[in-house]
Amino acid sequence: MLLRPVQATLGSLVVVCxxxxxxxxxxxxxxxxxxxxxxxxxxxxxxxxxxxxRINGLMLMMVDPDVHFHVIPR
Known part of the structure; x- marks a missing residue:
């Protein structure tokens, strides 16, 4: 689990396989x-x-090729 360097919202994370x-x-x-x-x-x-x-969970993989989820609190 990584803290996103540029956060969409406070507490946004990236969970990497x-x-x-x-x-x-x-x-x-x-x-x-x-x-x-x-x-x-x-x-x-x-x-x-x-x-x-609520939390949004997104699997976009548009830039980084490794399987990962974006976890974004709203």
Whole structure:
């Protein structure tokens, strides 16, 4: 999990897959399960820190080729 250097909103994060893959279909089941765990863990932490209304989770991969999710509190 990485803090975005240029944040769309305070607390925006990037969650990166631990495997060196460039498309989501190549992520192993254990690694995908870990991604889900990390994203699920972000929600209560961000809620407590920033009192967001909702979280947007985006998988854009338009610049960085590694499988990753953007987690953006709103």
């Amino acid at each position: 631990e495997e060196p893959v460039t498309h989501v279909g190549a992520v192993s089941e254990p690694a995908f399960t870990e991604l889900a765990r990390v994203v699920a863990g972000c929600e209560p932490a961000l809620s407590q820190a920033f009192a967001y209304v």
